[in-house]
Amino acid sequence: MALVPCQVLRAAILLSYCSILCNYKAIxxxxxxxxxxxxxxxxxxxLVIQAVFFGICVLTDLSSLLTKGNDSQEQERQLKKLISLRDWVMAVLAFPVGVILPSSVVTWWLLREPERAVVQLPPELCSPRGVFPDFQFPLLVISFIVLFQIHSL
Structure with missing residues (x-):
């Protein structure tokens, strides 16, 4: 089985972040x-920071594919600037916020498990007519943790 190229994986992650953003705004x-x-x-x-970061990654991958084979120094300089922007966004925004969010989710679950009254969902989010059914909210939190683990590889 062949591995998925990182360019395709980054584009897929960007599309998934954008679809989650669209669905989030629809609620x-x-x-x-x-x-x-x-x-x-x-x-x-x-979510917005990660979508911007993966957008820059996809743009960097596309520019490196388009400039491959060209000996233009100007294009190489622009590509190096784009790569340094990608690295800066990762180091300053995407990684720190991406680490804080799952750690706060883990803390929330650790506080919630012994006594559910300590950390409780607002009633308008709970079922029967709420946004999340009882089983869906833990799955949503776990999916964010899985997405973080995948993107940190």
């Missing part, structure tokens, strides 16, 4: 109508 939650809207949630901020 009508009361918290989105208050001050700050979606931007007050760390998960949304991390």
């Amino acid at each position: 009508d939650m009361p918290a989105h109508q208050t001050y700050g809207g979606s931007w007050k949630f760390l998960t949304f901020i991390d």
Whole structure:
């Protein structure tokens, strides 16, 4: 079985982040109508940062494929600038926020397990007519942890 090239994997991750962002904005939650809207949630901020980072990665991969074989020094200089921007975004934004989010999720689960009343979901998010059924919220949290583990490889 052949491995998936990193360019295809990065493009797939970028598309999945964009689809999650579109679905997240489609959910009508009361918290989105208050001050700050979606931007007050760390998960949304991390989602945007990761989508921007993977967008820069895909752009870098495409530019390196397009400039392969050319001896233009200007294109090589622009590619080096794009690679340094990608590395800077990873070191300053994507990695630190991507590490803080799963650690806060793990802390939330550790606090929630002994006594569920300590950390409880708002009633408007719980079933029967809420956004998340009882089984879906833990799956959503686990999927974010899995996405983080995949992208940190």
